[in-house]
Amino acid sequence: MPVSSSLRTYQAAHYGIHPNQLSEGALATIHSLVSAGFQAFVVGGGVRDLLLGLHPKDFDIATNATPEQIKRIFGRHCQIIGRRFQLAHVYHGRHLLEVATFRAPHQEQSSHSQTSAHGMIVRDNVWGTIEQDASRRDFSANALYYQPQTGLIWDFANGMSDIEQKTLRMIGDAPTRYREDPVRMLRAARFAAKLGFSIDDASLAPIPSLAYLLKAISPHRLYDESHKLFCCGHLQQLLPLLQNLGLLQHLFPFIDEGWVHSTLIQIAAKNTDDRLQQGKSVNPAFFYAILLWQWQQQLTQLELAKGEDLFPALQNAGIKVLNLQAQHTAIPRFVGQTIREIWDLQPRLAQPKARIVPKLISQPRFRAGFDFLWLREQAGDDSTLGMGSWWEHYQQVSVDEQEHLLKLLDRRKAKAVAQEKATKKSHSKKGKAKKTSPKQDIATDAVLNPDISKS
Structure with a gap:
């Protein structure tokens, strides 16, 4: 078959890559496509990560078979998806593999190929050759094609060298490629944070001036991208990089710039990274709750200043925050509900009555709410009243010791209420009480003691 003069091939085994490192589904899918007379390769991040000694879980496949031809080969085990970028989902048991047809450059507007006035690709279903497909890939490190049956890695874009030099380089003219798909900047x-790569100057320089193009991306797609950002396992390095490049503010425009560098964000990012590196799962709702917490607290205070009671103020603020954020990253309803439940648990966990402690622990979001409280406490937030440590201890001791802790908790609470009443009475006698409406007095008390708003 004709190949580009820039093509370099490498023996995968020389780099420690063998077919048994691929999933059974990837091998079977490639075998079926080749047996039907088509080309088929593992492409992109799976090849890159194998070369770096990592253990990718997913393997994307590229082929010269069209989606309809792929469907004919795999029948009911295949589903064609996508309108903007059509590809095939091939199911092997419980595992899903993405099989994409080689793409060609956009030569003209048609029913298969469309770009916006700003150069963004809005439809990309023009089929081509493997050489053309390589030129359409984003970074050279992602443009390597591995054929497990021949044992060869095909390299059209000098990607092997860039991987060895730990360099992330955009294929083609970087500004043009970012305009084609602004998500490439994210x-x-x-990738730079995850792989420890440096972004080459030509690929890095245009990003701050083109970051605004993210506004043209659908909020649903940006939510998916934010999920990938939070779950990359290197959030500590990624967040400041996103901010320095001007990208973060287009995803989360309402958060303060300094908040990204706060102790709470740093601790939460490390905690998230640690969990992922230990093979544990993370819920994107949790980091959303952390990232939007300061903004939610600011709006809560505005609600309290209007005379609203604490819990309605918390709920109103939470709804406003999520509705506004959803205009930029379309948070799914069930994720938004989880975020609000985590927030609503904070005052309940910080000042619980002994009799409701068992009920709080039995709530589905207790663990997430407790983890949130614990991280706030570790970050030096005094409003937790030290209850993060209390809950941690309570969950570790025997039933008898728990009963003792609950008795002490009631005494502590009674003492705090008595001291608060005495202070208010003293201020009243001295005529120093603030001139506020009854509702504002209740709201102020509720900040100090959430249970007052219920009495």
Whole structure:
């Protein structure tokens, strides 16, 4: 078959890559496509990560078979998806593999190929050759094609050298490629943080001035991208990079710039990274709750200043925050509900009555709410009243010791209420009480003691 003069091939085994490192589904899918007379390769991040000694879980496949031809080969085990970028989902048991047809450059507007006035690709279903497909890949490190049956790695874009030099380089003219798909800027930052690569100057320089193009991306797609950012396992390095490149503010425009560098964000990012590196799962709702916490607290205070009671103020603020954020990253309803439940648990966990402690622990979001409280406490937030440590201890002791802790908790609470009443009475006698409406007095008390708002 004709190949580009720039093609370099490498023996995968010389780099420690063998077919048994691929999933059974990837091998079977490639075998079926080749047996039907088509080309088929593992492409992209799976090849890159194998070369770096990592253990990728997913393997994407590229082929010269069209989606309809792929469907005919795999029948009911295949589903064609996508309108903007059509590809095939092939199911092997419980595992899903993405099989994409080689793409060609966009020569003209048609029913298969469309770009916006700003150069963004809005439809990309023009089929081509493997050489053309390589030129359409984003970074050279992602443009390597591995054929397990021949044992060869095909390299059209000098990607092997860039991987060895730990360099992330955009294929083609970087500004043009970012305009074609602005999400590539987020991918550049994510890959650089995840892989420990440096972004080459020509690929890095245009990003701050083109970051505004993210506004043209659908909020649903940006939510998916934010999920990938949070779950990349290197959030500590990624967040400041996103901010320095001007990308973060287009995802989360309402958060203060300094908040990204706060102790709570840093601790939460480390905690998230640690969990992922230990093979544990993370819920994107949790980091959303952390990232939007300061903003939610600011709006809560505005609600309290209007005379609203604490819990309605918390709920109103939470709804406003999520509705506004959803205009930029379309948070799914069930994720938004989880975020609000985590927030609503904070005052309940910080000042619980002994009799409701068992009920709080039995709530589905207790663990997430407790983890949130614990991280706030570790970050030096005094409003937790030290209850993060209390809950941690309570969950570790025997039933008898728990009963003792609950008795002490009631005494502590009674003492705090008595001291508060005495202070208010003293201020009243001295005529120093603030001139506020009854509702504002209740709201102020509720900040100090959430249970007052219920009495």
